[in-house]
Amino acid sequence: MNNILQLIIDIASTPALLVALIAVLGLILQKKPVSDIVKGGVKTFVGFIVLTTGAGAVENSLVPFGEMFQEAFSMTGVVPNNEAIVAVALNQFGTTTALIMLLGMVFNILIARITRFKYIFLTGHHTLYMACMVAVILSVVGFTTVPLVLLGGLALGIIMTVSPALVQPFMRELTGRDEVALGHFSAVTYALSGLVGKWFGNKERSTEDIKFPKGLGFLRDSTVSIALTMGIIYVTVAIFAGGEYITTNISNGTNHIMYAIQQAGTFAAGVFVILAGVRLILAEIVPAFRGISEKMVPNAKPALDCPVIFPYAPNAVLIGFFASFVGGLVSMFLMVILGSVVILPGVVPHFFVGATAGVIGNASGGFRGAVLGSFVNGIVISFLPAFLLPVLGDLGFAGSTFSDGDFAVSGLILGLVGQYGGQVAVVLGIILALGAMIGLTIMFKNKNQNKEAV
Numbered sequence: 001m002n003n004i005l006q007l008i009i010d011i012a013s014t015p016a017l018l019v020a021l022i023a024v025l026g027l028i029l030q031k032k033p034v035s036d037i038v039k040g041g042v043k044t045f046v047g048f049i050v051l052t053t054g055a056g057a058v059e060n061s062l063v064p065f066g067e068m069f070q071e072a073f074s075m076t077g078v079v080p081n082n083e084a085i086v087a088v089a090l091n092q093f094g095t096t097t098a099l100i101m102l103l104g105m106v107f108n109i110l111i112a113r114i115t116r117f118k119y120i121f122l123t124g125h126h127t128l129y130m131a132c133m134v135a136v137i138l139s140v141v142g143f144t145t146v147p148l149v150l151l152g153g154l155a156l157g158i159i160m161t162v163s164p165a166l167v168q169p170f171m172r173e174l175t176g177r178d179e180v181a182l183g184h185f186s187a188v189t190y191a192l193s194g195l196v197g198k199w200f201g202n203k204e205r206s207t208e209d210i211k212f213p214k215g216l217g218f219l220r221d222s223t224v225s226i227a228l229t230m231g232i233i234y235v236t237v238a239i240f241a242g243g244e245y246i247t248t249n250i251s252n253g254t255n256h257i258m259y260a261i262q263q264a265g266t267f268a269a270g271v272f273v274i275l276a277g278v279r280l281i282l283a284e285i286v287p288a289f290r291g292i293s294e295k296m297v298p299n300a301k302p303a304l305d306c307p308v309i310f311p312y313a314p315n316a317v318l319i320g321f322f323a324s325f326v327g328g329l330v331s332m333f334l335m336v337i338l339g340s341v342v343i344l345p346g347v348v349p350h351f352f353v354g355a356t357a358g359v360i361g362n363a364s365g366g367f368r369g370a371v372l373g374s375f376v377n378g379i380v381i382s383f384l385p386a387f388l389l390p391v392l393g394d395l396g397f398a399g400s401t402f403s404d405g406d407f408a409v410s411g412l413i414l415g416l417v418g419q420y421g422g423q424v425a426v427v428l429g430i431i432l433a434l435g436a437m438i439g440l441t442i443m444f445k446n447k448n449q450n451k452e453a454v
Helices: 001-012 015-029 034-073 082-114 124-141 145-175 187-200 212-221 224-239 245-248 255-297 307-312 314-338 347-397 405-453
Strands: 120-123 301-304
Touching: 015 034, 015 301, 034 224, 034 255, 034 307, 034 347, 082 120, 082 124, 082 145, 082 405, 120 145, 120 314, 120 347, 124 145, 124 255, 124 405, 145 187, 145 301, 145 307, 145 347, 145 405, 224 245, 224 255, 224 301, 224 314, 245 255, 255 301, 255 307, 255 314, 301 314, 307 314, 307 347, 314 347, 347 405
Parallel strands: 120 301
Antiparallel strands: none
């Protein structure tokens, strides 16, 4: 039994395999030939491996950058990092997290089936992280054993369904279609970036329309511009951090300037690989998902990881990262002045979340929307983790915290409701959230029927 449970957990925790199996299921439900089923499954699997390989390369190049930055500017504080905080929490909440994750995926499908929120969340690692956070907070509130797993699974299923819905209006604006959703737990800041772009931007002036002088025409190539821009930034930080520190502690003896240039090139290569993987996935998963839409969850949309939107605005990816990181720096200095917990700008979240916020902000408000939306995103994902720390119990003193907006918002809601209303309030809150989703479904259904009658 334990082996079977572990196998299911391993599949659910491996995005490439999970999404490939779902693609295969979709093609089987459409009664496609065996050759098409095999091709679709393998290409989806390989596409996700390509994407995660690129994301891993980017992340591996950003980790030493963060260390160099802290050394260069003598900053200490809490670093938001999902992987770090989850690694600590799983020592105590591993089994509970796994069971909540599995139940959450089941509830996600059921909620998508019975409500108008037709989103199937397919980003496995983020599902694991959110399951872990829910397990921690509900445990702090006092839930144990079966109630903890059942309530945690239902809460996770609701979050997995609502999160893509928050940002879907901007996804439709970005893609011009309504076939793919965003499955990344920072929807609150993505939607905020989209709103900021809509209110203060000008969508007629896109980041992708930036005109370079004739002699700098090579910068139109996103790979070249990313490599050169990141090269300047890496080398600058490396100089401030000092050659002795880098060669001794980070680069294994490699000259600090050469190491910085190499990491900048790795970053650019990672982004290039991500874009290639996304194209491969979308070519297979969207047609395959029609089978699931027709048979299991009518009109269902796959909610995929944030790099899925990077190809729509490569310039906005880099602009969003920079603007978000600046927002993080501004927030850090404000926290120092206020004397509060200092949240250091985590380079990894500011890249992935900031870049995505930039693409969304550009879709609704052009260049100005990308800059302002990502800057606001950087401020929000700096202050929200600070607010989250007190409701994490002993885990709040682990030197790290969850980095993305949806983790903080969901955690604060669950934690504060439990803190001030107790277990009964948490149960009622989760039931009311589900009831509201069902109520909205009935209301919109009746509204559409009345329109058809007229």
